Amino acid sequence: MVNRGIRHALENDFTAKGSMAKFAQSLAGEYHINGAHARTAMGVSLSLAKGYRRKLRKGKKSKVPYVFKPFLRADDATFHITPETGLVRLSLRNGEWASFDVKLSNYHVEFMGQGKIKQLILNDRKAVFAVEKEIPEQYQLTSILALDTNERSLDGVSLTSECVVPVSAPYPDVSVIQHRYFTRRRKLAKKKCNDRRVWRKLASKEGRRERNRVSQRLHLMSKGLVELAARERSAIILEDLSLPKGGGRGKRMRRRLSSWPYREIHRQIEYKAEERGVPIIKVDPRYTSKTCPRCGDIKRRSRVGQVFECGKCGWRLDRQINAGLNICKTALVQLSKQAEMRGLGGLRLDPDALANDTMILLYAPDNAGAHGVSGRSGSTGQLNVSR
Ligand SMILES: [Zn+2]
Structure with missing residues (x-):
């Protein structure tokens, strides 16, 4: 839907959500899904098309965007999560819901309690919940x-x-850790230089560890x-x-x-x-x-x-x-x-x-x-x- 939305928006020079509403409706009918999913998809399409237009305006080389990885962005009208159990219910179409469990730590539960859960972004690896929080009032500076x-x-x-x-x-630890991982990666590269596949796997694991420790x-x-x-x-x-x-x-x-x-x-x-x-x-x-x-x-x-x-x-x-x-x-x-x-x-x-x-x-x-x-x-x- 996002890819078709991008092309639709570019062909017709649409930049506003309102102008995509009709197309969203027809997509929802075609795929038999909740209309809200189609509308949020059109929102994603428009923002991708906007970036593409901006690049063209600046004279940069650019291809019409195409989304390869499947994902779902759902607004708060189409899903519901119970933080205590981690059960997520997601509306597919009229009267039909899908449900799955997410593992929530105490930290997650506490964070979700601080505001309204506004958005769910789902891909093949993870579920991201966007929580809307009130901005605290700025204090008098001293x-x-x-x-x-x-x-x-x-x-x-x-x-x-x-x-x-x-x-x-x-x-002080940060630069020490970075140096340690740098020498480790060098060593690893030498050892595994005849096997790219193994090297890439090990290197990405090391990189992940380094980032985690630093952050x-x-x-x-x-x-x-x-x-x-x-x-x-x-x-x-x-x-x-x-x-x-x-x-x-x-x-x-x-x-x-x-x-x-x-x-x-x-x-x-x-x-x-x-x-x-x-x-x-x-x-x-x-x-x-x-x-x-x-x-x-x-x-x-x-x-x-x-x-x-x-x-x-x-x-x-x-x-x-x-x-x-x-x-x-x-x-x-x-x-x-x-x-x-x-x-x-x-x-x-x-x-x-x-x-x-x-x-x-x-x-x-x-x-x-x-x-x-x-x-x-x-x-x-x-x-x-x-x-
Ligand atoms: Zn001086």
């Missing part, structure tokens, strides 16, 4: 948490009306971070990392950067923040690691070492905290341009007031080592603040 994303931690400053302190949310640690970090921000009524400031870093570096460095899961880190923080009503502000990351927060001098040419040193005014600070400080500064400028400061009018950033001897950890990373990795990894000493 502080901001500006964080620079680094390979092993998020570092930056927490700014309240009383003080500014360096903070850090470390995830588990990131989830712990992002959860702790967002909970703290919600408790302290802070806004979280992150860099807008839509531009990839990593031109002009060595091969090894590029590999490390491209496997660096910053997008996943930001994605997790963003969706968790949205759930909790924590505002996220994104700032331009240019020169954040090369600017002096005190006098504003930018070291365009020279490299910045572990410690940032300003040639003009003699400011010295750990480079990662320094970047966080600059992100905080940019965010304050950006916020002051907005009509309402949302209660942040009293915040001033004075780099000299930075308490230099206390580093506050934003969550307890010890829990992350439950599977025995942290002992070998955490000793990088990158997080010391020195001035």
Whole structure:
């Protein structure tokens, strides 16, 4: 139905759901199914056709989309789930229902109880339930948490009306795990180089394990971070990392950067923040690691070492905290341009007031080592603040 819908929409230049209603009805009659299924299918068709048109407009090469894998998207009028038993009933056609069981954990049941179950997406492997939740009301901000994303931690400053302190949310295990799996895959590739089928199977298994282990640690970090921000009524400031870093570096460095899961880190923080009503502000990351927060001098040419040193005014600070400080500064400028400061009018950033001897950890990373990795990894000493 989706494939026929795409062609129908393109042939007749239809872009609105209303114009597809008649076609949906005829499809439902032809296949003897619930009309609502045909209507949601036409919704999918329209969005695929929209993407195709956009590509054509931009002059990109594109084929008319075709869906190969069977799936079903059902809206809440056509299915019903009992979370306690996991029984799903799905309407096929007038008076006829299909039913199946899904395995639900306590977490699933609790999550489903928090909102209205709006949509079911079913394919040959899994069932996805979309739950509609109310967006919590945004609170009056009292502080901001500006964080620079680094390979092993998020570092930056927490700014309240009383003080500014360096903070850090470390995830040292992540790069260790990634390196371990990288060497393992290399070894495996050598060993199984004469059997592609076995190699592909083993490699995908290893890749899955790596992703799971990395994202588990990131989830712990992002959860702790967002909970703290919600408790302290802070806004979280992150860099807008839509531009990839990593031109002009060595091969090894590029590999490390491209496997660096910053997008996943930001994605997790963003969706968790949205759930909790924590505002996220994104700032331009240019020169954040090369600017002096005190006098504003930018070291365009020279490299910045572990410690940032300003040639003009003699400011010295750990480079990662320094970047966080600059992100905080940019965010304050950006916020002051907005009509309402949302209660942040009293915040001033004075780099000299930075308490230099206390580093506050934003969550307890010890829990992350439950599977025995942290002992070998955490000793990088990158997080010391020195001035
Ligand atoms: Zn300076």
